[in-house]
Structures are given as C-alpha cells and as structure tokens.
Amino acid sequence: MLADWATFSTAGGAILYVLIAGIVLVKHGLQERAARFLAVYAMTSFLWALLLVFYWRLGSLPFLLEDILARASFYGVLLLSWLFLLLSRSFLRLERTGPGWWALGVVWMAAVAVLDSNLFALPDTLWAEGEWVVQRQDLTSVALILGWGGFMAGTTLLTVRAYRQAQQPLHRNRITYWPLALGFTVAGGALFFDGRSEALGSVFYLLGTLIAAYAVLTHRLPDVRQMARRSVSYLLITLLTVIIYAAGFLAMQYAFWTMPGYSPLLAGAVMALILAILFHPLLRLVQQLLNRLISGASYDPRRALREYSLNISNILDLERLATVAVGIISEAMDIRRGTLFLVHREGEDGNGYFHLQSVKGMGQEDPDPGILFASSPVVNCLRREHRPLTQYDIDLLPRFRQISPVERAWLDSLGMDVYVPIYAKGEWIGLLALGPKASGDRYFPDDLMLLSTLADQTAVALENARLFDDLKARNAENESLNKALATANRELARLDQAKSDFINVASHELRTPLTQARGYSEILSEMSEDGSLTPDTAQQMSVGLIKAAQRLEEIVDTMLMISKIDTQALGLTPSETTVAMIVNAAVSSWATALEERKQILTVEGVTELPPITADAKQLQEVLSHLVQNAIKYTPDGGQIRITGRLMGGGMLPQDQSVEIVVADTGIGIASEDLERIFEKFYRASDVLLHSTGKVKFKGAGPGLGLTIARGIVEAHGGRIWAESPGHDEETCPGSQFHIVLPVQPRYLEAEGSAAFIASVRASGDQV
C-alpha cells in the first residue's frame, strides 16, 4: 500500500480530470476536434486515476483482481500515451499528416493484449542460453514500454514539425506550450514504468494534462517570449541590486570604518536609499537592452505616427501612397512583408462580395486579387468591428470556422499576420495586410492600436488617391475617344473629298467627249448647209463622232460596273480558260501604246499554268487595266513584266491557285496608299492631273479602275493587292500588282456569284 498522500493526490487528480472534461463540454460543446480529444483524454485519465486509487487503497484483494488492476494500470499508460498523441495532432493542426496513428495505436494495443493473454499458448520461457533468459512476461513489458515510447516520440516529432511549419509568432507561441505538457506527460509515464514512484508519476500526468487543457481551451495564451524576457530582466535586476548593494556597503565599511559615530546600520540605510532611487531607471535600462538584444530594435509609436502622417497626406498617386504607407510601417515595426489592398464592393447585399486588389506589395511579388463574400465572418468582423484582425484568430476562433475554402486558401496564400481595415465615410475601402515581424515577435496590443490609428490616417489619403486615379483613367478614356473622333473626322473629310472628286472627274470625263461630239456635229451641220462638205471630211467627222460616242459608252460602262459591284450584282459567266489566253488578249490591245512610250513588256511562266475556271472577259478587263496603269505610271523606256506561277501544294484543282504579277519600273506607290488606291475615286496623284490621254505618263483616270479590278477578282474568290517600296518620281522604285485566283472556285457551282460577293463585301469592304 502506498502512502496516503499518493492516494489523496491521485483522487484529487481524478476530480480535476472530471472538471476538465466538464469545462470542455460547457465551453466548447465538443464542436472542435482538439476539445473533443481533450474531453476523451480527461475522461480516460479520470478512469485510470480511479483505478490507481482502488489498486493502492484496497490492499488485500484476491490475487486475480489485484493482477487485473496492476495490468490495467499499465495498459492505461499506453492508452493515454496514444490518446495524447491524437490530441497533440489535432491541437497542432497536423491531422492530415504522418502515418495512420489511429490504426497503429489500435494494432499495437491489440498485439500487447494478445501477447499478455497468451492467446497462442507460448511457453513462459521463450529463450534461454546460459544466464540469458527471455520470459514471455518480459516481452509483454517491452512491447508496452516500446508502444508508450513510440507514441511519445511521435508526439515529440509532431510538435517539432508543427513549430517549424508555423510562420506566425502567435501560432508559435501557442505551440510553445505543448512541449511543457508533453514533458510532464513523458516524465509521468517514465516514473510510472520505473515502479518506484508511481504516485509522483500520476501527479506529473495531472500537471501535463492541466497544461494541455489550458493550451487547448485558451485562445489568447500569454506570450512565452515576453514572459521569458520579463523573467530574465527581473533576474538580472535582482542580481545587479544585490551586487551594487554589497559593493556599496563594503566600500562604505572600508572608507568610514574609523570615523566616529559611523554605524553599519547607517551605511545599510544609505545604500538602500540609493538603490530605491536607482531601481526604476535601472530596470528600464535592462529591459531596453534586452529588447534590443532579442528582438533587434524597438520603435517609438509617437514618432512613427508623426512621420506617417507627415509623409502620407500629400500623395495623390495610388502606387506611391501604397509604397510609402507600407514602407514606413514596415520600417517602424520591422516587418518583412506588406501589401495595401483596394476594396471594391460588388453586387447586392444578399449575394454581394468584396473585390480586393493589391496596389503595391513589399518583400514579395504582388499577391493575386481576392474575393471575400459579404456574408463571410471575416468581412463581418472587418466591417463591423473596425479593428485589426489577426490570421491567428481566423485560424483558430470558432466564429471563423464558416469561412469558405476559397477565402481561406486566398488568405493563407498571402502569408500575412494581421489585417487592418481602412474606412472612409463609413465604407470599407482598403485593407492593409502585414506579414510577420523580423524579430519573430507577435503584434502586441499596442502595435494593433497604432496600426488602427495609421489606418485612419491612410483613409483620407487613400480616398483622394482613388479619386485622382479615377480622374486619370477618365482622362485617358477621353483622350482615346478624342483620337477616335479625329480619325472619324479625317475619314469623313476624305469621303467628302472623294465625292467632290467624283463630281469633278465625272463632269470632266463626260464633258470632253460631249464637247468633241458637239464640235463635230456643228461642223458637219455648217458644212452641209453651205455645201462645202466633201466625202473625205464627212468621213473624218464621223470617225471623230464615233470615237466620242465610244468614250462616252466606256465611261458609262465603268460607272455601271461600279454600281453593279456596289450593289453586289456583278454577274459572272465562268468557263474553262487559260491564264495565257487572258494575258495575251489583255496585252495585245496595248501594243501601239507600248511602242509609243518605248516601253518593253515581257510575259513569263503563264503557259505552264493549268486551265482555270473563270469569267475570261472580266479577268481580261482586270489585266488590261493593270497593264494600262503600268504604262501610265512608268516613264518612257521603262519595263513591264507579267509573271505567272502555280500556288498551293494540293494535287486537287480546288486546292490550287494561280498568281499573276504585273510589275513595272514606274514611280511606285507610297505605303499609306497601297490599300487606298483600291477605293473608289482614290488617286494618289492630284485630281487636276486628270487626263483623257489613255496612256500619257502620270495621266490619272477617274480612280475607278482598281476598284473594279478588285470587285471582279473577289467575285472569283481571289485576292488582289499592290506592293511597292514607295513613291518616288526620280528613282522610280516600281510597283507590283498581285492577283491570286483559285484554279477551280467552289462557289461557282454551289452558290451564285452575287451571294459570294455579298459575303466578301460584308466581311470588310466599307467603300
């Protein structure tokens, strides 16, 4: 039977265990995992303590019962160590890591029980050689102790791991309590197995459980670092006081020993007085020195506030504001990371959310923007309570358990310690997120108060900067609108010019042949009146009249063609033909002109091309016009080259196309005109240069030829474009007109060409 105090203390422990379980039930209602485990652990400890009391108290028990109780007390230690490991796992928030501790515990305990009950009828002595004997009973004890040791070692590893993983000082502080609880629990178990001081073991167990319960049940655990710092400074100051007192007293003894009337009592009193005066300044000095030594630097909140408000009030640029704000705070509090978020509210109250966009980060890449729902507990806390919120609270307080996984993941990804909301006119407009301090210290209540004040200071500046930013954005918008307006104006002016050009050109074009016709008819009429008309003159006059009529017809045809292209009514008559035929027919009509202008025209590579399906007459018009232009815009003696080649690698005719290039050594085309020349009435040269001479150098026509050419080529499902190094009448860089035509246009069989043109037109032509 053990001493009375052991039974009494263990019985007292049993009552405390029940109390702990009761407190957990009342305070947490078994909602949290760690609390649940704590309740189970406390209740098991209670049963175990009860068992011990029985075992120790009721000395004279039947052997069997005593044996059962003795064994049960050992099993209790194993069971408790396993439960303590599970409790540690959920307290350290490492539930999803490590091996299957649950299963391991169950299997181990079952194995010990099987071994102990000798289910497999093993002999009592398992192995014996000389002095060395292994008993079955020894094996059970070893399995028991090994299991206990394994669970305790597992808990130690988990604790070390959790401490390493924890970035935040508050989390680290919380974890710091665990080694203490673990230490007492391990010591308790060890003493129990030792067998000599089971009572002390049970007391240690109780202490371990009490510390664990305190850590699990208390959210705001006292700061261990701060407590350590305070204790060290008190220790130091006590030492200093003693040394100063002793030294002073001895010095006085030595100096005034021979003085009449000197008494050691007086010396003691004087020293006490000196120390009383010195105590406070000394204490502060030691504390400051220690702070410097442990956490680097300390800051003066008043100075930080003054510097902050001085620097921040006049900044209008959002990014600069964020950089300065985060910079000053980080420097004052020695923080490694920080970001200012702009908060925008979106949506209605019921399903609204807040969009958080970082302005400028420090010590890291700009974090991703995040979304917090209006109904989120974090938003509720930030909006209603107007005070900083710590990540530690978000992680551990039951009220934040409802946060959606997306929100939690985003907050975790920021890796911040504290969130300080910023308000303007009652609206939540910004969030200052700050990372851990370099010193590893937590944010103390004084820090949080200062941060709140700084956030208030930021509010006005932030509101101004936001407005300014808005204004800037609007200005930029206006500027781009103005630019678009100017472009549209220029385009309108150009169209207007094209219209006047048309009237000028049309009247000019029509007037010349009309005047000629009128002249010839007047001469005819006069000569036939006075009888001077000879058959020769009559012949001459009629040829002139016919030419004028032809020119008129040509002009009217051109106008008609344009209107057909415009109204998408250009009917094609496709048939099988060859490029060589088309080119030859187009070129032959210009033989005289080429001779006149002493120009050389060569044709290459067209005879090898496969036959194509196309409206030969229309394409001949196109080619003819390109040759005419080449003659017109090339000085006398220049060269014109027509080349053909097959394009597209496919064997099937529908995958192939032919390219025809008309190149000249003429005045060339400026790059900005390369597309415009295909527009109606557009002429790169001056309208006044207009000439009726069909092939005169630079004798511009009405500016319709290329428009018609494009209309016809596109109606064939082909493309036409111009290339030129630029316009220069001195150096004559030349130009090339490219035509690409499908060998067998699909549309010709399937749809009418008009419909095809309609689709081509719709896809981009605005003429």
Ligand code: ADP
């Ligand atoms: P035009 O009836 O005036 O010749 P086009 O539509 O055929 O009208 O040509 C439009 C403009 O394109 C011409 O006024 C001319 O400035 C330019 N142009 C056409 N072909 C050439 C070329 N081969 N070399 C240089 N400029 C050309």
